[in-house]
Structures are given as structure tokens and as C-alpha cells.
Amino acid sequence: xxxxxxxxxxxxxxxxxxxxxxxxxxxxxxxxxxxxxxxxxxxxxxxxxxxxxxxxxxxxxxxxxxxxxxxxxxxxxxxxxxxxxxxxxxxxxxxxxxxxxxxxxxxxxxxxxxxxxxxxxxxxxxxxxxxxxxxxxxxxxxxxxxxxxxxxxxxxxxxxxxxxxxxxxxxxxxxxxxxxxxxxxxxxxxxxxxxxxxxxxxxxxxxxxxxxxxxxxxxxxxxxxxxxxxxxxxxxxxxxxxxxxxxxxxxxxxxxxxxxxxxxx
Amino acid sequence: xxxxxxxxxxxxxxxxxxxxxxxxxxxxxxxxxxxxxxxxxxxxxxxxxxxxxxxxxxxxxxxxxxxxxxxxxxxxxxxxxxxxxxxxxxxxxxxxxxxxxxxxxxxxxxxxxxxxxxxxxxxxxxxxxxxxxxxxxxxxxxxxxxxxxxxxxxxxxxxxxxxxxxxxxxxxxxxxxxxxxxxxxxxxxxxxxxxxxxxxxxxxxxxxxxxxxxxxxxxxxxxxxxxxxxxxxxxxxxxxxxxxxxxxxxxxxxxxxxxxxxxxx
Numbered sequence: 001x002x003x004x005x006x007x008x009x010x011x012x013x014x015x016x017x018x019x020x021x022x023x024x025x026x027x028x029x030x031x032x033x034x035x036x037x038x039x040x041x042x043x044x045x046x047x048x049x050x051x052x053x054x055x056x057x058x059x060x061x062x063x064x065x066x067x068x069x070x071x072x073x074x075x076x077x078x079x080x081x082x083x084x085x086x087x088x089x090x091x092x093x094x095x096x097x098x099x100x101x102x103x104x105x106x107x108x109x110x111x112x113x114x115x116x117x118x119x120x121x122x123x124x125x126x127x128x129x130x131x132x133x134x135x136x137x138x139x140x141x142x143x144x145x146x147x148x149x150x151x152x153x154x155x156x157x158x159x160x161x162x163x164x165x166x167x168x169x170x171x172x173x174x175x176x177x178x179x180x181x182x183x184x185x186x187x188x189x190x191x192x193x194x195x196x197x198x199x200x201x202x203x204x205x206x207x208x209x210x211x212x213x214x215x216x217x218x219x220x221x222x223x224x225x226x227x228x229x230x231x232x233x234x235x236x237x238x239x240x241x242x243x244x245x246x247x248x249x250x251x252x253x254x255x256x257x258x259x260x261x262x263x264x265x
Numbered sequence: 266x267x268x269x270x271x272x273x274x275x276x277x278x279x280x281x282x283x284x285x286x287x288x289x290x291x292x293x294x295x296x297x298x299x300x301x302x303x304x305x306x307x308x309x310x311x312x313x314x315x316x317x318x319x320x321x322x323x324x325x326x327x328x329x330x331x332x333x334x335x336x337x338x339x340x341x342x343x344x345x346x347x348x349x350x351x352x353x354x355x356x357x358x359x360x361x362x363x364x365x366x367x368x369x370x371x372x373x374x375x376x377x378x379x380x381x382x383x384x385x386x387x388x389x390x391x392x393x394x395x396x397x398x399x400x401x402x403x404x405x406x407x408x409x410x411x412x413x414x415x416x417x418x419x420x421x422x423x424x425x426x427x428x429x430x431x432x433x434x435x436x437x438x439x440x441x442x443x444x445x446x447x448x449x450x451x452x453x454x455x456x457x458x459x460x461x462x463x464x465x466x467x468x469x470x471x472x473x474x475x476x477x478x479x480x481x482x483x484x485x486x487x488x489x490x491x492x493x494x495x496x497x498x499x500x501x502x503x504x505x506x507x508x509x510x511x512x513x514x515x516x517x518x519x520x521x522x523x524x525x526x527x528x529x530x
Contacts, residue, residue, distance in 0.1 A: 038304070038310060044505070045503050045505065046503050049502075118505075145414070145418055146414055153410055153411055155411075159428075160428065160429075163425065163428065167425075237314075238311050238313075240309070242309065242383060
């Protein structure tokens with residue numbers, strides 16, 4: 001038994017999709033969320049900068065005496081996970097490895113697609129992870145840079161998002177993938193539009209669900225689950241009205257009234 | 266005569282459009298450019314955060330012994346200009362006041378439109394500036410949030426950008442403006458698309474040109490121009506291949522080979 005909270009960090013608010021999934025499978029845990037909204041997005045930045053920011057995010061969560069840390073951000077998981085693990089005294093979970101596992105399990109035709117930020121796709125973390133285990137699998141990675149700003153503007157349905165889904169995903173469809181990794185916290189929000197475009201035969205992997213399951217399995221196996229839930233806490237490095245709207249879209253519920261603090265680094 | 270360099274700062278690379286205009290009117294000056302690419306964009310952030318970042322940008326330029334500072338960023342000019350002026354030992358020029366002047370001069374029907382980031386439009390700096398001088402002028406402000414990411418992705422012509430120009434600017438066209446302030450450093454890049462949509466009768470104000478002219482007038486009037494040009498220097502807080510491509514789009518020439526340094530704050 002371990003009543004310490006679980007720490008989750010992300011470049012911004014997208015990681016709230018991970019928060020939500022962790023809450024579902026581990027309802028007795030206390031969660032502490034850190035979103036670096038003053039410096040979001042990480043997905044356009046260099047590896048050095050992403051590492052620097054990620055280590056600062058980790059350091060903050062460690063001051064909150066968390067029992068483990070979930071890196072909700074695909075960009076950080078792709079570019080900086082080793083550095084974060086080395087710097088951490090507690091276990092660190094990234095989104096890549098549980099996603100690689102399920103994608104290999106789900107593909108029948110050995111053709112997996114990955115969409116993500118420029119940084120995530122540039123790092124090729126998903127293809128390297130997959131090919132390390134199954135060399136013969138073909139992985140098709142594409143950055144879909146404008147999906148994040150479109151989603152953050154609330155254009156999650158309709159003509160605008162469809163134009164870009166079509167633009168970015170047509171080559172993947174032509175590559176006959178049968179499994180698509182939604183390699184950014186934002187993409188589950190547009191899952192129905194992705195599904196409409198891709199049809200019903202392509203399996204969509206939601207990293208939020210996979211990492212939540214991995215953390216749950218780990219805590220149960222090690223006897224580290226909590227029996228005394230405290231209020232969840234949210235820390236953001238910047239706050240605007242718009243950020244609150246976006247947070248509620250990702251969280252699927254109201255954030256006002258919750259323990260929300262702005263920290264200035 | 267004053268051979269010290271002119272400092273220019275921006276949230277990112279868009280301010281290079283200002284750099285280019287200053288270069289045109291003041292070819293004998295040495296310029297130092299700071300782009301905060303590690304924390305771009307500022308236009309989605311809160312006033313407090315924009316002020317904090319702007320003061321850090323100013324502090325860096327002051328260490329370079331500049332004779333004046335140009336705030337190229339419309340967001341900073343709108344939200345933090347007073348704070349930057351108060352903190353500076355040297356004259357500071359923002360984009361709002363020269364733009365207000367020319368817009369009032371150019372409008373015939375007393376209806377001016379403004380497009381900008383969410384933060385710029387939220388601050389209403391342009392409408393306040395105009396109405397302070399000419400109460401009867403009607404100002405129509407609209408945020409055009411997705412234009413920046415579209416331009417940064419290089420989608421400066423064609424169907425995608427037109428959809429959003431149409432979406433954002435139709436209400437302004439209906440308001441029968443005869444003058445439009447392009448209130449973000451990025452927008453001059455899509456001037457021809459804006460022109461195509463708006464027609465030839467609407468005057469487009471490019472803040473980069475207006476602030477360059479104001480600085481030129483000031484230095485000439487005060488006898489503070491330079492007679493000994495040194496190499497221009499570029500400082501960025503983060504650097505990726507993509508940032509280099511974007512920089513060259515704004516600058517209209519190659520940046521490689523130039524004095525370019527990455528500084529980590």
C-alpha cells in the first residue's frame with residue numbers, strides 16, 4: 001500500500017486525456033497534474049530544449065512527493081524519456097513502450113501508421129520501438145502539425161479538420177496500414193473524425209489508455225496502490241480563459257472548483 | 266552619431282519581417298535580433314506571462330549595449346509595452362502607436378479592421394489607441410488564431426489558407442472596413458492572399474514598415490544614426506531545422522552563414 005499521489009506531466013493541457021484514463025482505471029489514486037502552459041507546445045522545439053523543459057517538469061513533481069511519474073506528452077516520451085528516467089528517484093512511465101506493445105499485438109498485416117508532432121515523428125521513437133521487437137513490421141510515420149492548433153481552437157468536427165485529416169492521412173491510408181497510433185495527447189479528441197476518414201477496419205491506438213493500463217498493472221503488481229484518496233491537484237505554468245475551455249474539452253468535465261494553481265517558474 | 270546597434274526582439278521568428286524593413290530604411294545600422302523560439306508563441310499566453318517573458322527579452326538585449334529597442338511582436342506591444350518602457354534605459358518602440366497614426370490617416374469611411382492573435386485582440390490595444398485620438402472611428406477587431414500556425418507550416422498560398430482567411434475576414438468585409446491593420450508580424454507574408462480576398466479598395470497596414478519608419482525618423486532627428494555598420498547578429502532561444510526554414514521565409518534571404526547563436530535562458 002502506498003498513499004502517495006501519482007504525478008502526471010505534459011507540455012500543456014493535452015495530457016488531461018491521460019489524466020482522465022488514469023482516473024478511470026485507478027479511481028482510488030490521488031493525482032497531481034502539471035501542464036507547462038507557459039511554454040506549450042513542445043512538439044516544435046529541439047531535443048535539447050525538450051529535455052531541459054522535461055527535467056524542470058519532473059523536478060516540480062518530485063517536490064510533491066509522488067510515488068511515480070507519468071510522462072503524458074508523446075514529444076517528451078519520444079525525445080527525453082531516458083533523461084527523465086535517469087533524473088528520477090521514482091518509477092517513470094512514458095507512452096511509447098505500452099503503445100508499441102499493443103500496436104504489434106493488433107496489426108495483422110504488419111503495417112502500422114503513426115501520427116504525431118514534428119518532434120515526435122522526427123525522433124522516430126515509435127518506429128524504432130516497433131522494429132526493435134518485430135523487424136519485419138513496416139512503420140509509416142507522418143507529422144500532422146496543424147491538428148494540435150486546430151483542436152486547441154475547438155475545431156474538432158467539420159470541414160476544417162477534415163481537410164487536414166485528408167491531407168495528412170491520405171498517404172497512410174494508401175500505405176494500407178491496419179493500425180494507427182494516435183501519437184499525440186490531442187488526437188483522441190478527434191477520434192470520430194479519424195474513424196470516419198479511415199473506416200472501421202483500422203485499429204486506433206490511444207496512448208492514454210495504454211499508459212494508464214501499464215501504470216495500473218505496475219502498481220497492483222508491486223502492491224503500491226492507494227487506499228486513501230485525496231483531492232487531485234492541477235498545476236499550470238500559465239492560465240487564461242481559453243486554457244480553461246481547452247482543459248475542460250480534454251478532461252470532459254468542469255475544471256473550475258478543482259484544486260488549480262498557477263506556478264511561475 | 267551613435268554607432269551602437271539597434272535591438273529588436275520578438276516571441277519568435279515573425280519579427281524578422283520587422284528586421285527586414287528596418288534594414289531597408291536604415292541600411293547603415295547594426296542590428297541585433299532576439300527571437301524567443303523556445304517559448305513561442307506568446308499570443309496564446311496571459312498578460313502576466315507575456316510581461317515576464319518580454320522583460321527577460323529586454324534584459325538580454327540591454328546586455329548587448331543597444332541604443333534603442335524595437336518590440337517587433339504585436340502581442341508584447343499590446344500587453345507589455347509600458348512595462349518594457351519602464352524597465353529600459355534606452356528608448357523603446359512598439360508597433361501600436363505608429364500603426365494607429367497611419368490607420369487614422371488612411372481611413373476615409375472611419376471603419377478600421379484589426380486582425381491579430383488572441384492576446385493582441387483581447388488587449389484591444391489598437392482600438393484603444395485609435396479611439397483615444399479619434400473617438401468616432403469604428404474599430405472591428407478579430408483574432409485570427411490559426412493564421413500563425415498555417416504560415417509557420419508554409420501554407421502561405423492556396424486552398425488551406427483561403428478557407429481560414431474567408432472564415433476570419435468575412436465579418437470584417439461585411440463591416441465595410443476600408444483599412445485593415447495586419448496586427449501580427451506573420452501576416453505580411455500572406456498579404457497577396459489577404460489582398461485577393463479583400464479586393465483593392467482596402468488599405469493594408471503593415472506594422473513592420475510603420476515602426477521601421479518611426480525608428481528611422483527618431484534616430485535622424487536625434488542625430489543618433491550610425492556611420493559604421495557592423496555585422497548583424499541573430500540570437501534564438503531554440504533552434505531546429507524547421508526554424509531555419511521559417512526564418513528564411515520571413516527574412517526573404519538565407520540565414521545560414523549569418524551570425525546566429527542559440528542562447529539558453
